[in-house]
Amino acid sequence: MASFNSSHSSRSFRIRLLLMGLLILSQEAHSICPSVCRCGGQYASCGYQNLSAIPVGLPDDIRTLYLDYNQLTKLAAGDFSSLSQLEQLYLYNNHISVIEDGAFRGLASLKLLSLESNNIGMLTNRTFEEVPNLEELHLRNNRLSSLTSGVFSQVPRLRELDLASNDIGEFPTDVSRDLMNVEILDLSYNPASLLLTPVFGQMVALQHLKLNDLFAANSASVEDSIPDSAFDGLSNLRNLELKGNRLTKIPAAVKTLPNLTTVSLYLNSIQSVNADDFYRPSLLEWLHLEYNSLVEIPTSALAEFQHLTDLYLNYNHIPVIPSLAFLHNPRLAILHMSYTNLTTIEKDAFVGLGRLETLYLKGNNLTTIVDGAMNHVNPNVNLEISGNPIRCDCHLRGFAAWLKNNHTGSLIGGSSLQCVTPDRLNDTSVAGLLPNQFACAPRSPFPTLTISAVLETKVLLPCRIDADPALYTYWITSSHEEISPEQPHPPFAIADNGSLLVTNVSISNEGLYTCVVSNDAGEARSSLNLHILLSAAKPIKSNNISIVYICVAGGILIFVVLLLLVLLRRGIIARNMCIMDNEENEHAAHQQANAENIDNPTASQYQAYESLDGESLDGDDSGDHEANQGDHVYDHPPAETPPQPRPPHEYNMNEGYNNQAYNNRDDNVNDHEENQGDHVYDLPPAETPPQPRSPHEHNMNEGYNNQAYDNVNDHEINQGGNEVGPIAPPPLPPRPSALAQVQAQQSPPEHGGHEVIGINEGYASMREP
Template sequence: MFERIAIHGWLCWALYLLAAGVTLTSESHRLCPQPCRCNTMLLEANCSDRQLNTVPDSLPQNIKLLNLTRNKIKTLVQQQFKALPQLLHLDLSDNELVFIEVEAFLGLQNLINLRLTHNHIKIIPVGAFAGMPKLKSLDISDNEILLFLDFTFCDLPALQYLTAVDNDIVFISHQALTGLTSLEELHLDGCNLTAVPTQALTQLSRLRSFHFYRLGIATLPNYSFRNLDYLKELVISHCPWLKMISGNSLFGLNLTSLTITHSNLSAVPYIPLQHLVYLVFLDFSFNPITYIHGNKLGGLLRLQELRLVGGSLLCIETGAFRGLSYLRLLNVSGNLLTTMEIGAFQSVDTLRTLGLDNNPLECDCRLLWLARRRPNLDFGGNSLTCATSVHFHGLNFLDLEEDELSGLLTCRHPRILNRKSQETRVDQGHTVMFYCTAEGDPAPSVTWLNPQLKPVSPTGRIWVLSNGSLEIRYAQPQDSGTYLCVASNAAGNTSLPVSLHVQAFPKSSRNPSRLKGWFVPQGINGNQQLPFDFKTLLVAATIGFISFFSSVSVCFIFMFFWSKSKGQIKHTATIAYVPRSTMTSGKGGSGNHTETSRFTMKLI
């Protein structure tokens, strides 16, 4: 009997569960709004592209993914999604959202991913993101957001990824990012910012990756990213006004990856890079950088990848990568390079990938090392063509055989054309010019050494002109000696000595000395006097008289107009005076007679 009762109970419970399951399934189907498509297996509700003006009601409470993209929703009201506690992913992209009320997402305690891209949001009120304690990813790109107020994101303690690009942000409050204690990656658009939001960024103590787009400043100031101790990746991109990176702008960072692309840097910022000893990846592509100078990047001990694509590189100097023992990828394609010499590298044994295409290469002996290392280098599938070589013009020289390359990739030793002995004697003060013209393949560079065998400075009284000539202006006795013209290229060098002897002025000379372009009078401190120049004196006196007369005239004119502006003005004045007493006396007596006289004067 008890067994029957037990069996009957189990059967009733099983039937109840089955009925409940059927009811739940039918209820789930029934609760899916008509415009949407629900998948009970994937727990997904797809309401995309349904011309919805509001978030539909009666959505299945157990769904984990809700797609509301490409609709016409304009407002999210308070507790809009409170009936969806199991929701993990919510996408509201490509709507017409203008306003989000406070606590609009309250109740989504399990939400992980929220996308609000391609809308018309201008301001996010404080408290709009309340009620999402587990949110990890937030994308508010492609809106019209103007500013971030204090504590805008304070309700998102678990947020790890925040993307806010393609907005109109003009101001970020100092406490706007407070509360993002778990944020690791930030993508920010700063096209209308007038300064780096340094104070706001200091709140992001765990930030590891920062992407800054369209920064609207010309100089990256010092200490822009202070207190970001965990930052490893910094990307600054599409900043057409950015011309300079201040020396301490990256101070305090221990970056492993630095990217500054699509900007206006004309030189590699060597000083800001000096302390980045952990840097592995460096990218300065699409900047008008013209030179990579020698012995400037040696502090980047761990650098493995260097990219400078689409720039204005004219030359990579010898020793440019000296100290970079781990460099394995170099991409300088799309520049103005004519060659790539082996002397630029610390060691080519570590190099694995080289991008050198789309450069006007001169195929000569300087590229022979490159051809011989073809089996060990990856050129990215791009061909290397020669722009100036008659033998290789338009051809990929990497496709040629070894014996052909050895015979064609050659250089011609430099030769100084006019080797006639140059010995010059001049008096002190004259300008002297020495000429040195050389030819070779490739075209040799010309340098000059002074009598102490030190390179002549490109500026100053003694300098080298752009055509290779040496100019000594206002020669002095100490300039005397032998100067050496050195012409060099990849095939070697040659030299030509020239001699200069400068005759000093005799110490007993009292006559005025005339230098080329200068006149120095003598005897100023002695007995000899400077000659009297009547013409100069007359001109000076005339100028002085004219200046004095002009000043007095201006004063009189000013007084005249000033008197005219002072109320009732009397244009005449009567002055009475007593003249000296007239004495009338005779022998027998004396007498005094006093007269008073008057006269009238006209005032102007």
């Protein structure tokens, strides 16, 4: 019995040793790895080994195999038959030109096959027959010029197909039918002509389409190679890439995509973006417009992109971000505006961006960011603003305060924002400056001003200098004294706004005053003249009033010259001169008669010198309306035969004047001859009394106004003017009689002894004797 137990134990021990040996041998067999590869876990890497054939002895349980960057030229049938568990096979960057039928036999579990960057020129309908579970196929950068019918019929589970960088000019309809489950398709870097056929009609599952850098043959444009119906049937497409196609506008075919959320138009020549370019603009979430020709932010389109989260505008030519540009984009989280030649960000530019996470403004021409530009921006935003010529002056003060007190996010690309100008603050941290260090140089764009003040009153002299901040202000008085806020000097004091208050103005205060303002950025001066008036009634003689006088005199001179030219053409002057000579001789005779009787004037002589009101000079009545300032009023002495009464509007013998009657001898009290400087004369009676005529009888001179001379109620209030048409100037009026001279000496003019002469004196307003 003991012997039996001993033999049984010996056999059990031997069996156990055998089983352990077999297990060890089995593990060693599975752990074998070719010397040119590195194996670990469930993968083997045999890349970069200049292999010309598939290595033998690879572990049969691996799921990922890298054979990239070798010298493989052919894939033979059965090369991978032992790798039944393989799921990912990478064969890119070899020289494979031949793929034998059955090359992928045994790879029933394969899901990803990468054959890109080889020399493959043809695929047959049996190439992929042994990989029924293939989901991703990469054939980029090969030499495919066509696709054989049924080439993808053996891969019904295919979800992603990359055919970019080939020479495929046509996409057969039956090929697209075999790709009904494809969700991602890349046809970039192929001839654009492939879009001329209905490529995508059967790809109902397609969600991401890449058509980047298509090239057109025979110098045709890609724009012309995309028909409006190119994307028909792609009702589930969400992402569209049209990069680098030299498009000047968004193709009309894009508008047929109802569920588009991401559009990439990178590296084109698009000048404008409109909401009408999209079927449902409100669904857009990502919009890439880098490297285009935009000159402004498409604010009208953005107003419709209400679900936009990422906007890329880098490398355009957008100088301004206008106010409220993103008001309708509350979901925007990423905004790229680097290298856009940006110079100005207006106030409230980012209002509405409460969810903004990252703002890129790098490499622009921003010298300042105005106060209020960051209003309502998420304070936790990450800001990239490096590479801008920031000028730390008064215009940056508000942004600097926001950066220091409100911003809680990070500054991308540097620990702090640095000043570039002015030189005194170069390389200084914006966050480290005090508010008054952000200074703009004072300036005074105003000319010297003259201010008048009445004696013994007070006057406020303004300091007309723009300065921010005005750190220090003082005045230099007319006596060269310096007046500062700290040291007032009566009667001078500086007000809070920098103006100089002068109290109890005296004659000695008259002269030049200069205001001086300075801050960290510089200094400026502004001067003004203080003119003292003895009383408030004294006129202020300013340069402006002098200029007005000069302009008026010049205008009158031009008018007179033009008037003379017109009259010369009509031959009026010569005719009037003859008439005036006769009248002057008659007037001289009357003067002689007046001189003889001046020492003993008679009642008739007093009557002869009646005033314009019809009252005698010998007992001048207070009702005399002789108010013409400086006017010479003469009535002729009676002729030998008493003149007959004549109507107020008696016809003038001077045919060259306007059809107005001269001032009559029997002037009415209401004459109101107020013409300042006018010479008013009444005509002597003719030898034969003239016949009464209508006040508006037509003058023989057809070229002049049909108006009667000085009527009783003519209200001649024109100062120095006349109411008649232009005529030639008559000779100077004759000297007044001795009695008139005595009267003039007894009654000086009412204008300070200066006789006011009408502007047009000696012309049409003059009354002839």
